[in-house]
Amino acid sequence: MEGIIAIWQRDIIKFFRDRARMIGSFSMPILFLVVFGVGMGGSMESLVAAGVGPEEDFNYVEFIFPGIVSMTLLMTSVFSSLSVIQDRDFGYMREILVSPVSRVNIAIGKMLGSASVAFIQGVMMFVLMPFLGITIDFVSFLQVLPVMFMIACAFSSLGLFVASLLNSMQGFQLVVNILVMPMVFLSGALFPLNNMPGWVDFLVTLNPVTYGVDLMKHIMIDVENLSAMVQEEMGLNLTFFGQPVTMMGEIIFLLGFTTLLILLATLSFRRAND
Amino acid sequence: MVRANTYVDRMGLYIKIVLGLKRSEPGLIDVQNLKKSYKSFQAVNNSNFHVKEGEIFGFLGPNGAGKSTTINILSTMLKPTSGEVTINGYDVTKHRNRVRESIGIIFQENTLDEKLTAKENLMLHCKFYGVPRLKRKARINEVLEIVDLKDSVNSLVEKFSGGMQRRLEIARGLLHYPKVLFLDEPSVGLDPQTRAHIWEYILRLKEKENITMFLTTHYLDEAEISDRVAIMDHGDIIAIDKPKKLKQQLGGDIIEMTTTDNEAAIQEIKANFDVVDVSLKDDVIYCKVENSDAFVSNFIKTLQTPLTGLDIRKPTLNDVFLSFTGREIRD
Structure with a gap:
């Protein structure tokens, strides 16, 4: 137990010490907010207006904001988890592996460390809300926090598992290109994914980001007050192989995903012994 | 839990005594018929040696002789292909965590977190090894005293010189009061003056704590300070004795x-x-x-x-x- 805390604490101390990283990691989400929110916002809104009628009050920025926060969670989680590769290269991993801390606690500690860092970054994104002209009520804010942490845990365990497969930091850029960006684009975070070809739909269904984004949207956007047409157009009615997706179902999916990947990452820490 | 374990250990001991299996003088490190082979390469060939409590045991050999492989097996980082290795009475493959609690290791490469302070590095180590909360501060002061780093306790490790980092690693290795301290090429990459200092600290430690030390080196003068030396080449131990005796044999x-x-x-x-x-x-x-x-x-x-x-x-x-x-x- 104490081992988990120690490994977690190390990540937290280093995060607050490295201000440049903290600020730098905002650049990508802000860029996406500008590109998608301002750049595409107008045409998206007029498309929706053309589809469902101009009387609907639809705000595209409000729609993508939860998506951008999820993207921040995903990127920060995965990048933080990949720091175990650096630990392996720079030797600190040996200090941990030769200690009596159990391998599963090493994986959990590292996962919680990355998730906490991502969570803090994600919460800091809410500071941007007034500048974007969107609001969130206090109850929704309190509801979305635990969900964000849960999502960060899922993404961190994914990052940890990927890190266990990579041998060097060279693979880092590859992971960003072939994993992280497609996961963002195939999640409905930035634009609705309606009427996709079957194989794309399949990837979307298995993508954990899809459910993280959807959960956040349902909490942060006043979905019930949107017309059925807008809900449909904006991809808020997800299905899981034909079954309509419930919020509870999404939570179970994310928790299961986290557990599975933590176990896989643990196995790889074990294997380091042979 | 702890009580149950000691009970089991005791029983095991009695059974061994009754059956006459207990060796007359059990070493702190016992290695029997140790072998480690990779696909086409025999890294360690049927090694046998025992290290006594309080002894400095040197492992001397050129690079690639199998020294690091041996130390990795002894420290539970690597599984042996065959053979029996016990440290402080615990088998390195069966009771890994007991072995890990019994040993401290100074690795060949730097394994400190340079973005943290000396104190933070030591505190994390205390937590990994479950040093009781109330004893941590005193222990940290104690080990920093041994290596003369008390004044730099709150400095970032990246600001330390190579010799200071080594000393901090030695201090860290001692925090949980290990029975054996492994030193894998402890002075590699240091200038001669710093090397001499590091050895001064190691010898001081040996005097103060009577700690058992297992060191690998390819520096001859460093092997000379060992109580006994094993000379290793191509995975074979070709001689084990006191340095003086080995030289007399010539x-x-x-x-x-x-x-x-x-x-x-x-x-x-x-x-x-x-x-x-x-x-x-x-x-x-x-x-x-x-x-x-x-x-x-x-x-x-x-x-x-x-x-x-x-x-x-x-x-x-x-x-x-x-x-x-x-x-x-x-x-």
């Missing part, structure tokens, strides 16, 4: 000389003097004699071939290695 002191005519001088030495061995290498004549003090005064007086240089030295472990393998240790 049969005496070494006289190196240069003359105006080496061939003639060798003929003359073989004919007129009582030497154990004489050989020529790179235009230098090497004579092995039983007692150089008695030999040399008479030698200089009576040798006909003019000498241009003469050097008498006691044998080093390099000579031991040379006599066993026919190669220099630094090849």
